[in-house]
Amino acid sequence: MRGAVSAHFSTLVRKFSRFTGKCLAIAPHLGFPVRGGADKCAEMTDRPTEIVKFDNVGLRYGTDPEVLSDLSFTLFPGSFYFLTGASGAGKTSLLKLLYLAQRPSRGSIRMFGKDMITSPRTRLPDFRRRLGVVFQNFRLVPHLSAFDNVALPLRLSGTDEAKVLKAVSDMLEWVGLSHRAQAIPETLSGGEQQRVAIARAVIARPQILIADEPTGNVDPDMALKLLRLFEALNNRVGTTVIVATHDVHLLKKVPDSLIMRLQKGRLSDPTGALRYPPQPSAAKASAKAPISKKGGV
Ligand SMILES: Nc1ncnc2c1ncn2[C@@H]1O[C@H](COP(=O)(O)OP(=O)(O)OP(=O)(O)O)[C@@H](O)[C@H]1O
Ligand SMILES: [Mg+2]
Numbered sequence: 001m002r003g004a005v006s007a008h009f010s011t012l013v014r015k016f017s018r019f020t021g022k023c024l025a026i027a028p029h030l031g032f033p034v035r036g037g038a039d040k041c042a043e044m045t046d047r048p049t050e051i052v053k054f055d056n057v058g059l060r061y062g063t064d065p066e067v068l069s070d071l072s073f074t075l076f077p078g079s080f081y082f083l084t085g086a087s088g089a090g091k092t093s094l095l096k097l098l099y100l101a102q103r104p105s106r107g108s109i110r111m112f113g114k115d116m117i118t119s120p121r122t123r124l125p126d127f128r129r130r131l132g133v134v135f136q137n138f139r140l141v142p143h144l145s146a147f148d149n150v151a152l153p154l155r156l157s158g159t160d161e162a163k164v165l166k167a168v169s170d171m172l173e174w175v176g177l178s179h180r181a182q183a184i185p186e187t188l189s190g191g192e193q194q195r196v197a198i199a200r201a202v203i204a205r206p207q208i209l210i211a212d213e214p215t216g217n218v219d220p221d222m223a224l225k226l227l228r229l230f231e232a233l234n235n236r237v238g239t240t241v242i243v244a245t246h247d248v249h250l251l252k253k254v255p256d257s258l259i260m261r262l263q264k265g266r267l268s269d270p271t272g273a274l275r276y277p278p279q280p281s282a283a284k285a286s287a288k289a290p291i292s293k294k295g296g297v
Helices: 002-020 038-044 091-098 121-128 146-156 161-174 190-202 220-237
Strands: 024-027 032-035 052-060 066-075 080-084 106-111 131-134 208-212 240-244 258-263
Touching: 052 091, 066 091, 080 091, 080 220, 091 208, 091 240, 131 190, 146 161, 146 190, 161 190, 190 208, 190 220, 208 220, 220 240
Parallel strands: 080 240, 080 258, 131 208, 208 240
Antiparallel strands: 024 032, 052 066, 052 106
């Protein structure tokens, strides 16, 4: 009898996790699902409890000193992460490791339950297709229109053209660019290019969305709207989201998110327990700009 109940419970958890895409476990004594419960998830579902696992990862460019050191952390499926840190702290470098554009100099990286260091290079395109990436410098295809840039991931995955038309039109409308659908990137403003880049990253509902300063070029209202797009992907599709940002206001807009903070290439809080990053110190804020009154810079 106990076995039958346990099996039924296990099926329920599995169904629930598949439905939400989140790593959830049901607390029997509470009678409702709770976030986390990773061990329970591992035990009772066939989904991996982690989608990304870094172990003692370091990165150096050429023979320069390490720009990332001793990174050990786990990202759980269906969670929402912000990555913060000063300019030059290593946010883009960390994201490059995540979107498989860069190999670490040391340590191990597992994604989707596979070792990314030892996986053959021929497997990488398959892993990359599961990622949606918003690059800090957008990287739109210059000779393609806004529409065709956004359509790219769907067309690469062989989606029916009628579905592409509907999905891309809806997405362009959401990001406020229906009227610029046929424009090529060089004729778009920085903020418009950024919105195209975001639309392209989310259109195919990736398993992991990696966004590098995705709202750096848009006004606060549009930043919030784009953040809602990420949240919808996270909540409805179960996409794991990681957003690098300087914008401390943005962090407060996603109450369920976890915050990772890089300081000179090291994670100051790998667990995400630090909910809000420290404010800039008064001394730094009031420091004088190196501009002389008489001429010069
Ligand atoms: N290709 C490269 N070759 C050499 N050094 C690099 C390279 N890319 C980045 N760096 C160095 O690595 C460090 C981390 O850079 P990174 O771009 O990851 O920082 P960041 O936190 O994203 O900064 P920002 O907020 O300004 O975008 C910096 O000191 C940078 O100069
Ligand atoms: Mg950067």
